[in-house]
Amino acid sequence: MVNETQQSCSASSSSRSDGGSSSGSESSKDNSRCSTPVLDADRHERLREKMRRRQEAGDKWFSLEFFPPRTANAAVNLISRFDRMGAGGPLFIDVTWHPAGDPGSDKETSSMIIANTAVNYCGLETILHMTCCNQTKDDITGHLQKAKRLGLKNIMALRGDPVGEEWEEEVDGFNYAVDLVKHIRSEFDDYFDICVAGYPKGHPEAESYEADLRHLKEKVFAGADFIITQLFFRSETFLKFMKDCQAIGITCPIIPGIFPIQGYHSLRQLVKLSKLEVPQEIKDVIEPIKDNDAAIRNYGVELAVSMCRELLDSGMVHGLHFYTLNREVATTEVLKRLGLWNEDPRRPLPWAVSAHPKRRVEDVRPIFWASRPKSYIYRTQEWDDFPNGRWGNSSSPAFGELRDYYLFYLKSKSPREELLKMWGEELTGEESVFEVFTCYITGEPNRNGHKVTCMPWNDDPLATETNLLKDQLEKVNRRGILTINSQPNINGKPSTDPIVGWGPSGGYVFQKAYLEFFASSEIVMALLKVLKKYELRVNYHIVNVKGQNITNAPDLQPNAVTWGIFPGREIIQPTVVDPVSFLYWKDEAFALWIEQWAKLYEEESPSRMIIQYIHDNYYLVNLVDNDFPLENCLWQVVDDTFELLN
């Protein structure tokens, strides 16, 4: 009877336990422990496995297609869009390959670099398109090697458009997408997941629909893992195509490409490029409203929603691929109406994870970069292994220097004029700097009526969690304790808590209270006297730009400040205050005064000199209250300090 119940222990471990003699000392040599916490299966599976798992679970998904931007500013905006649309929970995004735009180069607008940024800095599973015609094998191999090096794991293998009017086969080159698929498999074995294109109406250049289906089958049999289709206008088109594919033995996933009509001109252009015909019933609706963008978009959304519903209801479709044209509104609207948009994104960890395969196991980071995760990823990109389970005694964390403040994915979203409005066209003294910090905290407009929505250390408005501390933060910033990072103490809130929760449900999350700020040496001297009273309770690190460092941390050990306890899992402690990393963060934190703020002003101008003075003379302080079950004592520490100063 009992044997008939759930047997969820894997066969391999049962057999190991049956044949006990095989577990002797001999085999202990290959006792290589993987300390990977499988907190989030998404981080550990390849794309085709994620698809399979989602399909098996009956869990519908979506993906988003983007093209590389033309300008550096557009790149900054696209990355913000990745962050926002990534929150909706796409299974992957893909980035098209623009042969004219030097797609494999290191330019910030290249396909390669945009895909790299999506994977590494935005944490998105990403497919990089790649075309093969008019390129040498060596070029292609070079691109693939570079993609692999950057952590890209998925390629959409395409032929690409011919250069001239007529298509001519090249003798030694790649002539068809199938050649590229074969090349990837022969040169990179099973490393990449490969996607190929399917044409529900047949490729415009194919001899026939049937011939095109046979080409598709060749691509799949050459090693493609799944198919994304060209856009189409009727669900029947796709469903027939899918049945025809299955009939000739194509069994891999086939994902319909959805194109929400967003405007008259974009539709016309796309139709021209793809050589598709727009059905008469759609033309009939659009023509009369062609100058009314909003009306067309509404119609497009309506049309897409009903077509997607038909596809999903067919039971044959498990995922939907959206041609976004780099726009947010229409696609997001369609997804929300379909119920596919993730309205309550659960964070697997308190910080945004990177999708680079070598960072799969990473689950601990210093708290200092909490608001600058992309900078953290950049400064640790050369690491070969990443801390997990523990940060450890990082006697040599070897952070890369941050000199490249111009890098588009590290840039402020706001242009210089806006920053000046927020942070002051002209500063009159340290107090005007206190005011900027205070306005950022309160959300109130500054004396010129502008809201301060970002700071050099934080490109976004105050986090919801920090809002819990708003009143106290306002008070201390007014008096020159210039806070740049903080968290409240949490003594076991459910992991599903909308503000401080993270990780799987059913768990409990904890935090030690943390406060990080710049302050004058006068404040710091008083603070040090006050801290003597809190010697065992509060750990502190205090450093100035020259690296003079004062701390009571034992043996330079890290202090865990965020951790979670989950059912059936080991403890996860994703955030630490690491004394050694703090000295690297210090360089960046001080440099931001100059790079982001002082440089807004003319050299030698009074405003610039005020920022320079703060940079040269203030201290960067962090405080941790170790007694997380008690009321946060850090506000008392600060109050005591002000009292001593009076």
Added chain:
Amino acid sequence: MVNETQQSCSASSSSRSDGGSSSGSESSKDNSRCSTPVLDADRHERLREKMRRRQEAGDKWFSLEFFPPRTANAAVNLISRFDRMGAGGPLFIDVTWHPAGDPGSDKETSSMIIANTAVNYCGLETILHMTCCNQTKDDITGHLQKAKRLGLKNIMALRGDPVGEEWEEEVDGFNYAVDLVKHIRSEFDDYFDICVAGYPKGHPEAESYEADLRHLKEKVFAGADFIITQLFFRSETFLKFMKDCQAIGITCPIIPGIFPIQGYHSLRQLVKLSKLEVPQEIKDVIEPIKDNDAAIRNYGVELAVSMCRELLDSGMVHGLHFYTLNREVATTEVLKRLGLWNEDPRRPLPWAVSAHPKRRVEDVRPIFWASRPKSYIYRTQEWDDFPNGRWGNSSSPAFGELRDYYLFYLKSKSPREELLKMWGEELTGEESVFEVFTCYITGEPNRNGHKVTCMPWNDDPLATETNLLKDQLEKVNRRGILTINSQPNINGKPSTDPIVGWGPSGGYVFQKAYLEFFASSEIVMALLKVLKKYELRVNYHIVNVKGQNITNAPDLQPNAVTWGIFPGREIIQPTVVDPVSFLYWKDEAFALWIEQWAKLYEEESPSRMIIQYIHDNYYLVNLVDNDFPLENCLWQVVDDTFELLN
């Protein structure tokens, strides 16, 4: 001003931060993260460093000398004594070298194996004595290699006693301890800490006191790290010797050897061997009471205490070395009266750590071996690395087989006759087994008037912590839920809590409730139905001797059931329920029924068949309540199970 305050950040990290350019991507290659939590510096320092640190901190210490036992039974007792006396907190113990007892062999009574057991199984810092006369270099090297392989790190280098009456120099052999010191340093570099003997009255064979001091200096200059002296009867003797040593340039620690007189005969024998003269004033006291052991011991304790006080008060002595003669009472009494005995041993981790250098970083173990730590160490002795920070996905933990139930350090302390009295001369059915379990829990005598002080799975009486659960445990054992391991849930008690505390002070410890038991398949079937109601809250593993395994653990991941949060440190999680290890523990847990219990009875006897029946048909069950902040639900689970059965 601030620069004059505490600068506790090490110079190296300051300079690293100053010369920021050296921290670029080049150096990240040697980014080898040490995940060692320095929870307990004692585990990470070599003996001479511990001495130095204790001396610098003004922290007095003691050490204990033992000789190897003559019989296997005596070895079992000596290991229990190591465990008990180890709790008093010796800085180290040492084990003498008995040339006549095949000291380097694998016999359970050899010096080598006793030292090995002290280090690896009792977790004691240990010095192994080694003599060199009448041995070849190869023999000596062989012994040293073996010692190193076993994890011994300290050698007391001695000449040894001559074989005949007269001492004769061997041409190619070792003639003096200094030869052995040189040999160790030349063959093993700085691996071992080396101790040598000092003679406060001069070596009996030395030409003179001064000549002997010069020999001692030679030994130190050849590489010895510290000196332990021969016993003496007056503190002045030692203090003069120490000054004389310092006068000729001996600066290493010199530890006085203390011999509490414990009996007339042992004193006479020792004096004869060491060729020392007992001062007249001592003889005068002892002779009249020579047949009264208790009186002599009391006097010996008195004498030792006052001499030790004089030594400590001199300010020249930081540690005391006790010649225990393998006895507990007198030495313990002296140490308690001196205030050196650790009355409140703080546990660095919830389980006893091993002192083998390769286990230094180990800080996670499966909970199953909580009462059988020596068996756990034995079964993992071939591992090359030990889990720390996380247990990890131990898909191949490769535990060694436990076939060697006869090994003296795994043996029950109780002989067969005692076990029969406790567990029943004759069993009449499964209920008589339930009774044995119940008596062990309650501490009440069984129906024949014998207390059950140990069980096959637990060689000691119920742990204080388990006592917290006594009432519930009694109730369930009576009804056939035969518990072998359990812990209550703890939601943040101070780390100094006398019952459940561990680790440094100022921290908080946590536990998930745990219950492990054997039960019939009838009970297990009902239990499984009940567990459906607790699906997300309770993790379970249920297995029978054949390895049929039922669990709801996700992906065979370990579940942390003990963890601690400390000031300025990362999270420590020393105990997990690991599904894979459970299948290895299962073999041992079931085998103990047969090896320790069934085999007490004649083959084919009804008693033996009852145990065999349980072994063949019962299931081993473990339950974890993940909701540690709520009231433990496992008792409700068991109650529901019994209710369902009724």
